[in-house]
Amino acid sequence: MSSSLQQIGQIGRLTFLEAVRQRFFNFLVLLALALIGGAGFFRQFDFGPQELAFTANFGLGSMVFFGAILAVVVTAQLFFSEIENRTALTLLAKPVRRWSFIAGKLLGVALLMLVFVALLTALLGGYLWWRQGQLIAIRHQLFLAGRATTEFPDYLRVHFDGLAVNALLQWLKFVVLAAITMVVASFSNTNMYTVAVSFFIYLICQLQYIARDAWANVESPVLQNLIWLLGVVFPNFQLYSVGEMLVFTTKTPVPAGAVLAAIGYSVVYILVFYALAVFSFLSREI
Amino acid sequence: MSTPAIRIQHLTKDFRLGLRGVKLRAVDDLSFEVADNQVLGLLGPNGSGKSTTMKVILGLLEPTLGKCEIFGMPSDSVPARRLVGYLPESPYFYRFLTGRELVGYYAGICGISRAERPKRVADVLELVGLSAAADRRVGTYSKGMLQRIGLAQAVVHDPRLVILDEPTAGVDPIGAQAISELIRELKRRGKTVLLCSHLLAQVEDVCDHLVILNQGRLVAQGAVGDLLQREGLSNLAVENFTPAMRAEIEAVLARHGARLRHVDPARVALDRLFLEKIGTPEEQKRGTP
Numbered sequence: 018m019s020s021s022l023q024q025i026g027q028i029g030r031l032t033f034l035e036a037v038r039q040r041f042f043n044f045l046v047l048l049a050l051a052l053i054g055g056a057g058f059f060r061q062f063d064f065g066p067q068e069l070a071f072t073a074n075f076g077l078g079s080m081v082f083f084g085a086i087l088a089v090v091v092t093a094q095l096f097f098s099e100i101e102n103r104t105a106l107t108l109l110a111k112p113v114r115r116w117s118f119i120a121g122k123l124l125g126v127a128l129l130m131l132v133f134v135a136l137l138t139a140l141l142g143g144y145l146w147w148r149q150g151q152l153i154a155i156r157h158q159l160f161l162a163g164r165a166t167t168e169f170p171d172y173l174r175v176h177f178d179g180l181a182v183n184a185l186l187q188w189l190k191f192v193v194l195a196a197i198t199m200v201v202a203s204f205s206n207t208n209m210y211t212v213a214v215s216f217f218i219y220l221i222c223q224l225q226y227i228a229r230d231a232w233a234n235v236e237s238p239v240l241q242n243l244i245w246l247l248g249v250v251f252p253n254f255q256l257y258s259v260g261e262m263l264v265f266t267t268k269t270p271v272p273a274g275a276v277l278a279a280i281g282y283s284v285v286y287i288l289v290f291y292a293l294a295v296f297s298f299l300s301r302e303i
Numbered sequence: 304m305s306t307p308a309i310r311i312q313h314l315t316k317d318f319r320l321g322l323r324g325v326k327l328r329a330v331d332d333l334s335f336e337v338a339d340n341q342v343l344g345l346l347g348p349n350g351s352g353k354s355t356t357m358k359v360i361l362g363l364l365e366p367t368l369g370k371c372e373i374f375g376m377p378s379d380s381v382p383a384r385r386l387v388g389y390l391p392e393s394p395y396f397y398r399f400l401t402g403r404e405l406v407g408y409y410a411g412i413c414g415i416s417r418a419e420r421p422k423r424v425a426d427v428l429e430l431v432g433l434s435a436a437a438d439r440r441v442g443t444y445s446k447g448m449l450q451r452i453g454l455a456q457a458v459v460h461d462p463r464l465v466i467l468d469e470p471t472a473g474v475d476p477i478g479a480q481a482i483s484e485l486i487r488e489l490k491r492r493g494k495t496v497l498l499c500s501h502l503l504a505q506v507e508d509v510c511d512h513l514v515i516l517n518q519g520r521l522v523a524q525g526a527v528g529d530l531l532q533r534e535g536l537s538n539l540a541v542e543n544f545t546p547a548m549r550a551e552i553e554a555v556l557a558r559h560g561a562r563l564r565h566v567d568p569a570r571v572a573l574d575r576l577f578l579e580k581i582g583t584p585e586e587q588k589r590g591t592p
Contacts, residue, residue, distance in 0.1 A: 020414050026410050031397065038399050102395040107456065110361040110389040110466075111412050112381045302318075303363050 024113055025120045031126020035098070036091055037132070046133060049083040053074075053140050069149055069175055070265060076141035077260040080134065080187055085135060085219055088191040092126045093211040116295045121129055123192075123199055123291060131202035143174045170195040178220065179263035182276055190257040194219060196290035203297040221247075222254040223245040235280040254285045306375040307361060308464050308495035309337040315367035316355050316519075324353050329355040332369070332518040337512070337574055341373075342486060342496040344506035346526070347516035353499050356394075356516070357466060360497070361389055374466060385413070387455035390588055392469040396456075398442030402572060403432055405441055413460035427455040432487060447478030454485060457496075462475075465489055466497045476577045482507050504574055507531070 038040055053076045097103040099122075109118060152169060159165040197216040205211045223246060232244045256279050262271050315448050316330040330352040330373055338345045347353050359371050362379030376383040381539070396405050406424045428437045431451040436444065438468040441452060450470055457465055467486070479502065485508045491498055500508040506513070513530055515523040523530060541548070553563050571579075 022474065023414075024412055027408065031408060034399065035397060103391055104395060104397065105390065106363065106391050107394065107396075107409075109452075110387065110391075110413065111460075112414070113379060113412060254364065285323060301489040303358075 022115060024117045025124060027117060027120025028108070028129060029112075029124030032095055032122050033128040035130045036095055036125060038262060039094065040219075041094070042091060042129065042133075045083050045087050046277055047266065049079050049133075049137055050140055051081045053137060053144065056144065059158055061182060067173070069145060069152065070261070072148065073141070073145060073175065073180075073264050076137070077183065077187075077264070080137045080141075081258075081260075082152060084130065084133060084137075084191050084223055085194060088126065088130055088194040089131060089198050089212055089215045089219065092270050093215065094121075095126065095204075096122060096199065096202040097208040100303065109165060109303060115298050119291065119295050119298055123196060123287075123294075126195040127192045128190075130195065131188055131243075134184050134188045136181060138180060142175075142180050145180075146177065149175055156285070174265075176264055179265075179271075180262065182221070183260045183263045185261075186257045186259065186276070186283075189287075190254060193252055193286045196287050197222075197272070197292065199294040200290050200297065203294045203301060210219060216250065219254070222251045224251055225251055226255045246250045247292050252282070253276055257284065268275065305339050307336040307372075307434060308339050308341070308374060309335075309343075309378075310375075311335055311356070311360070311369070312370045312435065314356070314359060314366050314371060315368040316352075316359060316364065317367045317487040328554045330359075330516075330518055333516070334369075335514050335524055337495060337497060338496055340493055340511070341512055342490050342492065342498060343512045343514060344510035344511045345499045345514050346503070346506060346517070350445060350518075352519040353516055355498060355519075357468060357497070361387065366564070369587055385460070386463045388460065388462035388465045390453045390457045390465075390467045390470055393472055394453035394475050396441045396449070401438050401440055402428065402444070402448075402455075403437040405452060406459050409456040414430070415460060423459060423461075424552070426483065427459045430458070430488070431455045432481065447481075448475045448483060450474055450478065451485075454482070457461065458489070464495045464497070466499075468499045469501065471500060471502050476574050477581060479505060479574070479577055497557060504572060531541075536564070558566070 056072045056075050105118070109115065109207050124179070156165055156169040160168050176285060192225060194215070198211060201214045201218070202211045205214065229244060235244070236242055259271050311443065312334050314330055315328065318327045318329055319325070320327050323391075333352070333356065345353050345356065349539065352387065355364060359366055362384055365379065371378040373383040374386055376386075378384075391522040397408075403424055405465075406427060407420055410420045410423055411417075425434070425437075428434050431454050432453055433448060436448060440557050441449070444452060450472075454470065456468070457467070472481050474482065483505055486496055486498065496509075498506060498510060507527060510527055512526055514521065516558065549563070549566060556563055
């Protein structure tokens with residue numbers, strides 16, 4: 018068991034090193050960083066007291082958008098580069114179990130997504146911290162001059178611990194998405210097919226709440242069971258769309274129990290999709 | 304009698320093609336054994352089932368029928384694969400790693416401890432003649448160097464059985480000679496080698512035994528000397544041969560009921576001539592052909 022864990026660690030480390038050398042990863046990271054860094058230019062527009070909320074939403078949106086692309090494309094690329102270059106052949110001819118290979122690949126992608134989320138969160142957090150300091154000072158001056166009735170309001174202040182929790186949730190969502198992509202890659206023959214199908218599943222996961230709402234009142238037990246099944250098979254990615262609620266104090270703050278439940282929900286789906294990927298990969302002829 | 308390195312019994316492998324699942328039989332009722340410390344050449348035209356057979360031996364494919372054992376263990380078991388080293392055809396490795404890092408990675412995968420790894424890696428790099436290029440990135444290696452680093456990763460965990468798939472594909476005669484020498488060195492070290500190559504001169508040069516496949520079936524197997532020997536014929540190599548000598552020899556042979564079939568000028572193999580003119584790998588290193 019310990020040798021399998023060591024192998025998973027080594028495969029994961031090499032997968033991560035391979036991924037960070039990919040132009041696609043570097044391009045997306047730079048683009049996302051540029052967008053978040055460029056959010057400062059929105060100061061040219063007068064958003065008033067909502068400036069921080071707008072910037073935070075823009076940064077979190079960039080993270081979600083580019084992170085989803087990265088999780089799908091890089092997972093598919095890293096898997097198929099091993100198959101097409103036949104490095105998987107060399108590796109699996111050694112005393113490596115197929116479940117260790119899939120776990121190592123997934124670990125490498127999880128590390129990559131961790132770096133991606135950490136980088137973007139650090140930049141966004143740093144910018145929000147700096148800009149919040151400026152806005153508080155300006156508001157304080159206005160308050161002292163009698164041109165504002167209150168100091169900078171609490172509900173507009175950034176909660177950096179909430180930003181960190183959001184980063185954790187987004188990372189888990191990306192790992193779930195990577196695990197879904199790994200399931201598709203384990204039986205598909207091409208990179209393109211894997212990417213296309215994985216994005217389609219991502220859309221289903223992202224939008225399944227619409228189907229749930231639309232069909233909430235159906236009376237047919239068959240349809241009800243079908244909707245229930247869809248809700249179980251595909252994880253509900255709307256659960257992770259709580260960035261704004263975590264970063265800013267709202268009337269309905271996210272309870273700690275809900276965050277823990279989301280973490281558990283993610284871990285269960287990661288394990289289930291990992292098991293499916295292993296099951297499918299076991300019968301794959303390399 | 305010791306356990307054979309490889310024992311294949313009634314191996315059949317079918318592939319299902321297309322949506323209708325049309326059956327393609329790649330290997331058909333194949334049985335053979337490879338004794339310990341033997342160098343076996345697995346020959347056959349393209350599509351004869353060599354690669355499928357090798358993949359079954361490596362545990363990468365499951366047989367449809369029959370079984371395959373390595374030193375008495377099922378070939379797809381992890382303990383069996385600890386005993387096997389494999390060099391794939393036209394190997395491709397992680398280009399961003401140096402040769403030393405690459406071999407170290409595979410050593411780690413094979414369970415060699417962190418403390419033991421540097422020495423083991425240095426030893427195999429020395430064995431394949433890549434010590435000088437060990438800290439260069441694999442992406443900068445020539446075709447011959449890639450084959451040699453592939454061989455290094457195959458033997459880094461000191462396996463008892465080494466499987467080489469076209470180890471000289473695309474390699475110049477000097478590189479091919481170096482790889483032949485490495486195969487002989489592996490045999491001297493007590494390893495069993497399964498060599499799959501289209502370079503028949505090399506197979507004849509380094510192998511003890513041959514297995515020849517065609518259309519998934521075994522068509523010949525045995526010791527190289529036995530298979531290549533022509534029944535009832537012998538060769539003589541004579542220096543300063545003259546027509547008068549020939550007449551006398553023919554008379555002697557006739558008295559014994561034998562017959563001289565033909566007299567040809569002795570020829571040297573082309574690869575031998577090339578190496579004589581260019582120099583062996585050792586001579587190349589010294590700069591003296």
